[in-house]
Amino acid sequence: MQIPWTSVKRKSDPTVSIVPNNPENSLSQLRIAVFNDGTNESGTFYINEVGYFTSASGYFEASLILYHPGLPEYDAEYDIVVKNDGVPINSGFTLRANDARVEIQGGKVTVPYSVREQGKDVIVTATSTSGQSSSVIIPSKKWDITFNDDFDGNDLDPTKWSVFEPELSYGSAPSYCARDCYEVSDGTLKLLAKKRETVLNGRTYQYTDGAISTENKFTQSLGCYVSAMRYEPWSGICGGFWLLPEFHGQRQSLFFDGPRSDLGCGEVDIIEWSNIFGDRYCVTEHFWNYNTNQHSDTNHVMASPQPGKMYDGQFHAIGVVITESNSYYYCDEELVGVFEHSYTTLNASGETMYPANNFMLFSYRMGPDNDSNWVGRWNFDDSDFPLKYEVDWCRAYK
Template sequence: MTTTRARALALGSAMMLAAACLTGGGTATAGVDQMPQATNRTCTQATSPAARGLRLAWNDEFGGESLDKRSWSTVMDFPGRAGGHYHNTSYGSYAVDENVVLSNGRLRLIAKDEPVVGTDPAGTYQYTEGFISSHDKFFQAGGYWEICAKFPAGKGLWPAFWLIPQDRSWPPEIDVAEWFGSIEGMHSGLASGNWPDVRWDSHWSYGAAPTQGWHKYGVLWSPGRLTIYTDGIPTYTVTGPQVPDKPMYVVLNSGTWANADRGGPPDETTVFPNAFEVDYVRVYR
């Protein structure tokens, strides 16, 4: 999501797009395209196996009429962003508060193709997005982090659930569920090391399942170990000293891809407005 992150992603994009990619200490066990289809409209009912025995530390069920500003900020505050409402040139979208909508007990982070003149940073942007983060509001090291969500379908869409450090360093970064709509690819994994020597432990899976129903996406984080879960099933594990031990916080955003790789930006086939829908965020300690 940062400028440095986008550059690091580009280094290995061709190899990662060919198949599920494993590097370093990572082990893949299943893909999003292999996960069971959700039978309920949402996935709020059952506690995920990875959370059992842990204590709920922080959550938002999005039951209010507006975003709880005690838990969330709509301004970006991390390395590599060009301003408080724009990530960097890998994105085509500018974050605006009106694209963060709560309705019927759900968060809707909306992407629109209505150009906007932004001030932070100044410029004209072709698309708008919804962005929220728990920076300075909630952060912890370790535990189990989970959302229940439905991703939008469409070329050039780039919504994600990710974690970055409270101390504004980068890397590390934990990508729990990062959706590239152009290629119907879900990326999960860990960025570690120091720029420009960034190490990526990544897993890719493919298929339209994330857009066709509600699914749980989570990460169980313990000393020296990260395991990514989809619908309670472990899909990928990273082990080793590269696993971070510093407190991190939640980022949820919609948005659009701007570059020519990974299937390219939106085109005339992309339906706007669209939404990255989230039923809940729950973090266990």
């Protein structure tokens, strides 16, 4: 049985059709009440092909717990639940995909990047021992690279990077951002914190740290931003990978808190890590009231990739995919966080607010060696300097 999208009407207004555009940000499932007694429901109807819902066979149904686009160049993992009469079951059925390269173990489906890069949608079909079947479609996102730096030279590429806010210090920090805050060698970027006494604006500092960005050199809106990085085991200092919007005279927004909201996201922290966080790291979206320019809210999660990744001395890809309706955060192939948002919003006057383009930023900043430091007390001493936050490559995609 198939039902055209355009024939599905809103109960509150039968003249209005529900016409989804894609399964990521629109209606992707449909349940139909049996109105002659008002108590029963049919099986779930799913998007099966463009323009139609299709019914599962009877009450046996498979569904995708959460769709996500995955990181470019990495496999993507998904979880499928199979239900009989609405109750999850773990046996009495088989799962098969329409491509032999797709791996299925239990209810976990791994779609290799060799499939995803072709833009080929994966269809996983659950078949019961009695012959009932239900299929799930996992859309594949095909990416185009828009920015790439492998740091293969002996200096930063000046067409891509510059020191961010040089000679700037925050609050009670014991350091400031030095113009020579980095090193490019042996195929990697090293952001450096150094022990050295300098005087800046009449104040004596014992340390310098640093940040670089693509501001005024590379920007885009939406898409994927990802970098491979590794950390030394220090607390009291924080290594970050961020997105900030272009300034345009005042703080802009990358996206908004909802379709009618005064809050715009003015900073995306893809990762902030210090040894005090252990196996986890901070993922944060900061929202400002775009009328008052006051910091008002955050979306925040302590990302928890596989244990040991932050300590194993290997480079790991940390990234975000931003769509018009969601932000998906990753560590390698692992999805570690998801937030919803709106790409545009209506302000109080009914005008549509649009986001600005964003640029990428790496930072390695020290805090004071006291309990006010949100990334912990220092676990290093002067003999450990220079401290290093290392980046193997950085990429962006659309």
